Amino acid sequence: MDDDLRPYLREHRGIILLALAALILVAFFFFPFLDGIILGTVFAYVGRPIRDHFRERRRLGSLLAVVCIVLPIFIILGIGMLEIANQIVILAKNQEAWQSALAAVTERSIYMLPAWVKEMLAGSMENAAGIAAAIVSSIPVLHIGKVASMAIINFIVSIPVCYFTLVEGERFVESIVSLLPQREKDAYWRYIGRIDRILSGIYIGTIYTSILGSMIAASIFYAFGMPRPFALASIIFLAGMVPILTSWMVIIPLAVYRYFTAGLEGAAVFFIFASAFIYLPSELLIRPYIVGAKSSLHPLLVVLSFLGGALVAGIGGFFLAPAIMGAVVGIYQVRQEEKEKVRATEGSAAA
Numbered sequence: 001m002d003d004d005l006r007p008y009l010r011e012h013r014g015i016i017l018l019a020l021a022a023l024i025l026v027a028f029f030f031f032p033f034l035d036g037i038i039l040g041t042v043f044a045y046v047g048r049p050i051r052d053h054f055r056e057r058r059r060l061g062s063l064l065a066v067v068c069i070v071l072p073i074f075i076i077l078g079i080g081m082l083e084i085a086n087q088i089v090i091l092a093k094n095q096e097a098w099q100s101a102l103a104a105v106t107e108r109s110i111y112m113l114p115a116w117v118k119e120m121l122a123g124s125m126e127n128a129a130g131i132a133a134a135i136v137s138s139i140p141v142l143h144i145g146k147v148a149s150m151a152i153i154n155f156i157v158s159i160p161v162c163y164f165t166l167v168e169g170e171r172f173v174e175s176i177v178s179l180l181p182q183r184e185k186d187a188y189w190r191y192i193g194r195i196d197r198i199l200s201g202i203y204i205g206t207i208y209t210s211i212l213g214s215m216i217a218a219s220i221f222y223a224f225g226m227p228r229p230f231a232l233a234s235i236i237f238l239a240g241m242v243p244i245l246t247s248w249m250v251i252i253p254l255a256v257y258r259y260f261t262a263g264l265e266g267a268a269v270f271f272i273f274a275s276a277f278i279y280l281p282s283e284l285l286i287r288p289y290i291v292g293a294k295s296s297l298h299p300l301l302v303v304l305s306f307l308g309g310a311l312v313a314g315i316g317g318f319f320l321a322p323a324i325m326g327a328v329v330g331i332y333q334v335r336q337e338e339k340e341k342v343r344a345t346e347g348s349a350a351a
Contacts, residue, residue, distance in 0.1 A: 036155065040158035042203050044165035058166075069211075076099065080230045106250075175223070201317075206240075206241050214237035235249075254270065258270045
């Protein structure tokens with residue numbers, strides 16, 4: 001069987017067809033949980049360094065890795081989503097009140113401007129508030145509830161997937177490779193090793209950066225009295241997964257908000273603290289070291305993979321697209337190395 005699979009395939013083609021049919025049915029039944037399976041695999045990549053510290057005590061290390069990775073994410077995203085949902089409900093029920101409050105804040109902020117500028121800005125703010133109110137009131141609550149329920153279920157599914165991937169993942173890969181012809185196993189292991197290293201760099205750098213940035217952000221937002229700090233921290237977590245977005249998309253709008261509520265000095269202090277403690281440690285220290293050094297993947301490819309995958313296939317695509325890109329790059333790198341070895345061998349033989 002190791003030398004030639006064709007006789008084996010001809011002899012057992014009936015069993016193989018039944019196995020393929022069963023595999024297709026299993027994939028069909030598991031399809032609703034695809035996001036959870038992908039997310040659990042990503043968590044397993046992130047938790048593997050923690051598990052490896054325990055060496056022979058593999059199950060204990062896997063359990064602690066799941067707790068250390070999943071628990072912070074669950075707290076940040078769970079509380080953040082609750083705060084966002086509560087805020088949407090409050091805005092939908094009190095449209096006139098927050099429109100009046102917004103107009104009052106605008107009038108206080110522009111009192112030194114000419115009268116015609118004040119009227120223009122006030123009218124623009126009222127129109128924007130009316131448009132926002134219409135958008136909030138037209139949100140399909142039932143559809144959002146269904147999507148949120150499936151997201152929660154998939155997140156729960158990702159926990160056992162992460163644990164069992166950490167415990168049995170390497171053995172599963174070895175069992176698959178054992179089915180291949182003996183003469184090709186070394187080549188396949190080179191490809192698998194390179195792809196595994198690239199994916200580890202992408203996922204570990206991305207998740208660690210997001211967790212660290214969001215936990216620090218929640219503390220800073222709470223200390224500065226920002227509304228809904230956990231909701232803002234959850235946005236920091238999601239934005240931190242895409243290098244081009246990072247935490248600036250939250251810090252800058254909050255600095256503008258701080259300017260209207262606490263003045264220029266308060267906005268400057270908040271911006272400096274938030275940049276120093278949220279942006280610098282995660283984006284300039286952790287991400288470049290882990291993602292750049294371990295994945296050897298260009299940042300543009302990472303950005304396009306994350307964004308394109310999310311637009312096409314949601315949460316699952318958000319993490320699956322970088323994996324596919326990493327696999328393609330890993331295969332290309334190994335092939336280039338093999339060609340260089342062949343050229344070097346031919347050159348030494350000719351000499």
